[in-house]
Amino acid sequence: xxxxxxxxxxxxxxxxxxxxxxxxxxxxxxxxxxxxxxxxxxxxxxxxxxxxxxxxxxxxxxxxxxxxxxxxxxxxxxxxxxxxxxxxxxxxxxxxxxxxxxxxxxxxxxxxxxxxxxxxxxxxxxxxxxxxxxxxxxxxxxxxxxxxxxxxxxxxxxxxxxxxxxxxxxxxxxxxxxxxxxxxxxxxxxxxxxxxxxxxxxxxxxxxxxxxxxxxxxxxxxxxxxxxxxxxxxxxxxxxxxxxxxxxxxxxxxxxxxxxxxxxxxxxxxxxxxxxxxxxxxxxxxxxxxxxxxxxxxxxxxxxxxxxxxxxxxxxxxxxxxxxxxxxxxxxxxxxxxxxxxxxxxxxxxxxxxxxxxxxxxxxxxxxxxxxxxxxxxxxxxxxx
Amino acid sequence: xxxxxxxxxxxxxxxxxxxxxxxxxxxxxxxxxxxxxxxxxxxxxxxxxxxxxxxxxxxxxxxxxxxxxxxxxxxxxxxxxxxxxxxxxxxxxxxxxxxxxxxxxxxxxxxxxxxxxxxxxxxxxxxxxxxxxxxxxxxxxxxxxxxxxxxxxxxxxxxxxxxxxxxxxxxxxx
Numbered sequence: 001x002x003x004x005x006x007x008x009x010x011x012x013x014x015x016x017x018x019x020x021x022x023x024x025x026x027x028x029x030x031x032x033x034x035x036x037x038x039x040x041x042x043x044x045x046x047x048x049x050x051x052x053x054x055x056x057x058x059x060x061x062x063x064x065x066x067x068x069x070x071x072x073x074x075x076x077x078x079x080x081x082x083x084x085x086x087x088x089x090x091x092x093x094x095x096x097x098x099x100x101x102x103x104x105x106x107x108x109x110x111x112x113x114x115x116x117x118x119x120x121x122x123x124x125x126x127x128x129x130x131x132x133x134x135x136x137x138x139x140x141x142x143x144x145x146x147x148x149x150x151x152x153x154x155x156x157x158x159x160x161x162x163x164x165x166x167x168x169x170x171x172x173x174x175x176x177x178x179x180x181x182x183x184x185x186x187x188x189x190x191x192x193x194x195x196x197x198x199x200x201x202x203x204x205x206x207x208x209x210x211x212x213x214x215x216x217x218x219x220x221x222x223x224x225x226x227x228x229x230x231x232x233x234x235x236x237x238x239x240x241x242x243x244x245x246x247x248x249x250x251x252x253x254x255x256x257x258x259x260x261x262x263x264x265x266x267x268x269x270x271x272x273x274x275x276x277x278x279x280x281x282x283x284x285x286x287x288x289x290x291x292x293x294x295x296x297x298x299x300x301x302x303x304x305x306x307x308x309x310x311x312x313x314x315x316x317x318x319x320x321x322x323x324x325x326x327x328x329x330x331x332x333x334x335x336x337x338x339x340x341x342x343x344x345x346x347x348x349x350x351x352x353x354x355x356x357x358x359x360x361x362x363x364x365x366x367x368x369x370x371x372x373x374x375x376x377x378x379x380x381x382x383x384x385x
Numbered sequence: 386x387x388x389x390x391x392x393x394x395x396x397x398x399x400x401x402x403x404x405x406x407x408x409x410x411x412x413x414x415x416x417x418x419x420x421x422x423x424x425x426x427x428x429x430x431x432x433x434x435x436x437x438x439x440x441x442x443x444x445x446x447x448x449x450x451x452x453x454x455x456x457x458x459x460x461x462x463x464x465x466x467x468x469x470x471x472x473x474x475x476x477x478x479x480x481x482x483x484x485x486x487x488x489x490x491x492x493x494x495x496x497x498x499x500x501x502x503x504x505x506x507x508x509x510x511x512x513x514x515x516x517x518x519x520x521x522x523x524x525x526x527x528x529x530x531x532x533x534x535x536x537x538x539x540x541x542x543x544x545x546x547x548x549x550x551x552x553x554x555x556x557x558x559x
Contacts, residue, residue, distance in 0.1 A: 018456075035484075036459065036463070038482070039484055040456065040459060042436075042437075042482070042483060042484075043436050043437050045481065046435075046436075046437035047437060047455065065455075068454075069454070069455040069456040070454035070456040070457060071456075072456075074454070074456070074457065075454075075456035075457060075459075075460070078456075078457050078459075078460030078461070079460045079463070081460065081464070082464065082467075
């Protein structure tokens with residue numbers, strides 16, 4: 001074995017030991033990893049060169065230089081010492097942790113709303129106890145929240161211990177993308193085979209192409225800033241759209257017409273009251289969003305999904321009305337007695353079912369549309385991103 | 386080189402106290418390592434310096450009393466770079482690529498503050514340790530507000546660069 005090769009192998013073996021113990025954020029960032037290892041290698045060569053000049057044999061000089069570098073585990077561990085401690089999660093990761101909890105909370109809310117809807121339908125059809133549905137929803141909410149909060153917290157404590165920063169998490173997901181996997185494979189080939197150099201060139205070209213795409217995206221974003229797209233709700237339509245549920249909500253909650261109230265089914269009045277509360281909240285949020293829509297990205301990012309969740313929460317009420325057509329009032333005007341309230345005739349129940357099924361579908365569609373808008377929202381559309 | 390507790394024979398100290406002392410030494414040395422690395426980088430403000438040169442300088446300037454293990458220097462440099470205190474530039478020297486480090490403008494201010502803070506700290510605890518510390522008051526002024534070290538040889542400096550205190554009057558005092 002030639003001397004140069006033996007020196008190279010000693011250094012590579014040492015660098016491999018360090019590489020194995022490095023934190024994941026560094027290992028998943030190929031460019032940074034290569035740079036770290038290159039710098040360490042340069043240091044060993046510098047150190048060995050001086051030792052050689054002092055009279056040590058070349059191989060021995062490399063061995064001594066490697067020894068002076070210290071323990072590979074210790075070196076690797078030093079790269080984990082990043083971030084400012086804040087409880088068990090670093091200050092740098094704290095906003096990402098909170099964002100993860102919020103997203104998880106949203107998912108939990110949706111799952112619970114879905115389960116509750118199914119339960120409500122079953123209870124409505126089979127005539128079970130509503131208290132059970134509410135209790136099941138609350139206990140599901142508690143258990144799922146507990147599991148998710150614990151899981152996310154443990155994950156972020158580990159990430160903090162590993163020295164992750166938010167940008168490392170982004171890079172990680174980026175590297176797992178289609179191009180990332182391709183780049184990773186090509187780099188592996190580059191290290192292993194005789195086609196290495198060729199593969200590396202391909203990687204370089206792809207990386208440059210990706211950078212060009214990123215710059216193009218940036219230019220596009222800059223051009224779009226402040227000019228929000230057609231699908232984003234206009235402030236005036238939100239404000240007007242919010243006034244109606246707010247007014248109806250207030251009327252449904254205070255139920256001001258005593259004479260009319262006396263004629264209605266008490267169960268229907270209770271449902272109306274519940275609906276009213278949700279309408280008031282929805283109307284208020286819609287008007288608030290109307291005032292912020294053209295200039296605040298974070299407000300829109302929060303209010304769209306919040307409104308969607310509240311809309312989904314009204315579904316159990318609609319479901320209850322759907323399965324109880326006998327409580328729904330039909331108003332007729334009689335010249336001698338004034339308003340007359342009638343129940344729906346059994347032969348027309350199918351029309352009633354159809355209408356309420358469409359109401360439920362419409363509510364689900366409206367909520368999905370809001371989630372879709374949340375996902376499409378981009379900071380570039382807003383002045384105050 | 387100062388021998389650290391962890392390098393002592395197991396019988397040298399009571400075992401229970403070893404970990405306490407090891408932690409104490411690690412904590413003190415971590416801060417000092419950063420400060421000394423910055424001090425050396427500051428000496429090469431024009432051309433910049435690279436890892437091996439930093440360690441050689443440290444060994445020479447401290448009479449081989451303070452030694453940072455070769456491998457642990459680079460994580461320190463990486464951290465300083467991420468914080469924007471130092472910046473790096475790749476140069477090919479003698480056919481080999483080296484990374485040269487320099488203090489950034491912001492980094493220089495931070496370094497001066499750290500330097501002043503550490504000096505004043507040592508001065509303040511000197512009586513407790515029964516040692517004498519001699520500070521170059523003819524050359525430097527230590528901001529009374531934030532301990533930033535201000536070079537008196539530069540007449541253009543009128544305000545502390547860290548806290549903004551007007552130091553005109555302080556400069557005239559004997």
